[in-house]
Amino acid sequence: MKSANVTIAHDPYRALRFRDFRLLFISTFVATLGEQMLAISIGWELYDRTGSALALGGVGLAQIFPVMLLTLPAGYVADRFNRKRILLFTQLMLAICSLGLMVLSTLHSSFMLSYVCLFVMGCAMAFVSPASSALMAQTVPEQIFENAATWSSSSWQLAEVVGPALAGFLIAIFHGAALIYGLNAICALIFLSLLLFLRVKQQEIEVREQKTWSALGEGVAFLRQAQVLLAAITLDLFAVLLGGAITLLPIFAKDVLHTGPIGLGWLRVAPSLGAISVAAVLAHRPPFKRAGPTLLIAVAGFGLATIVFGLSHSLWLSLLALLLLGGFDTVSVVIRSTLLLTRTPERMRGRISAINSLFISASGQLGGFESGVIAQLFGPIVSVVSGGIGTILVVLLVCLLWPEIRHLRSLESSSPSDR
The missing domain is CATH 1.20.1250.20 (MFS general substrate transporter like domains)
Known part of the structure; x- marks a missing residue:
């Protein structure tokens, strides 16, 4: 007689069997691929045009300053409003800014205007991270979180490998970065389009009245x-x-x-x-x-x-x-x-x-x-x-x-x- 203890086989693809997670997984990979391509391209173009290491330093500053300034408020927004809609809006902003960079590159406009686009993109990215991280929890059951986090990490790493290599290849062929900015805009629009098919239930939103600063502090208090x-x-x-x-x-x-x-x-x-x-x-x-x-x-x-x-x-x-x-x-x-x-x-x-x-x-x-x-x-x-x-x-x-x-x-x- 067979034993009553039946061992259930481990399924390494169990997170990918959920439709909403697949959509988020694919869209995140595409968006990250575009971001990695953009990071290489903007640095190459600004240094090629200015020959200044300071110009390269400005790229990181223009993007990281709004992220550090807005990330905590963005986390509050992600808990109070629909996370899917937040991502839809931010991806639209990223697409518009990428198209702006493409136009500036094609017209050889003042590179200072590129920093404006990068600053706005940094503002949008400040809202992307908390909204997307929290949204992933709405696409799979809790017992699948570890598998989902593993696939999410591998997706990001793969994009980090492919993105810079593809950007360098395209820069060498077309002798410029304008096309890559356009491709990043397309990647953002693909992310936006896939999100439209996401069918996740609205997250739990606290209904009790609470001042914004108190709500922000609550996260820090919980972490302590x-x-x-x-x-x-x-x-x-x-x-x-x-x-x-x-x-x-x-x-x-x-x-x-x-x-x-x-x-x-x-x-x-x-x-x-x-x-x-x-x-x-x-x-x-x-x-x-x-x-x-x-x-x-x-x-x-x-x-x-x-x-x-x-x-x-x-x-x-x-x-x-x-x-x-x-x-x-x-x-x-x-x-x-x-x-x-x-x-x-x-x-x-x-x-x-x-x-x-x-x-x-x-x-x-x-x-x-x-x-x-x-x-x-x-x-x-x-x-x-x-x-x-x-x-x-x-x-x-x-x-x-x-x-x-x-x-x-x-x-x-x-x-x-x-x-």
Whole structure:
């Protein structure tokens, strides 16, 4: 007689079997592909026209300033209004701005007008991240969140690999960036069109009267009480802040590894290839049973891979270190993203996603600056190795400050109140 205990086979594609998630997955990939192409193209064109490194710095400033200024209010908006409509409006704004960049590029207009378009795009992107992160939770059941976060991460990483390569290829063929701006507008319109077919129920909206500042503060207060969430965000924040290997890749390629542009290209794409590979493995394995220890090991592994890269003088060893770095980072991203969905009440997901997005964006910008300053003072090797050591020390500190993370098992919400 057969045993009564029947083992249900793990389905690595279970999130993709939900129609609304497929639509969001495809539309996000297309939009991210366009954004990656745009990022390469605008930098290339402005530097080609001005020959100024300051002009390149202005690109990042024009986009990151509105994101840092508006992200927290955007999280509040995502919790109070229809997230699908927010994304529809922002994608329309992104498409209009991309078309504006195309016209400016074709007419060779003042490059200062390009910064205006980039600033408006930054304002729109501030609302995209919290709205899209929270909307994903409305497309699949809670038990599918981990699988959905894995596929979402792999989609972003794939776009980061394909986008820059495609942009460089098109710039070389057409000797300009105008076409790529138009393609980014088309990508935004495709995202918008696919969203129109999304059939998700309206999220829970709190009906009690509450001042805007109090509502914004409620998200911060909740995060302070959610120790596991706070620990996970802290780990990722400092890993991004201290892990400066990616920022200094051009220096390592030229002065340490003595490789050319092709070698630099492989170094740049290696973390994404590692991330995609690990994401595929995660999708085909059962849900995490020891999520907390796995997260700690992943962030510590990220720091160790950073140290190996900093000390390496071999191109192949450096590539291996970057592959591992990207893989460890994906494990961290999947666990953190799943925790943000499962441990945050539906009515607050926009605000918590906004806080997480703001921390990561700020740490990324500050981390690049910090790595550059230390590299200027003490050399690139000291900068990268010290960052890796610092990341490992942060893991040890988090273990002491938040012992809950060491005992975290399942990523599902621990109680109905967490849902």
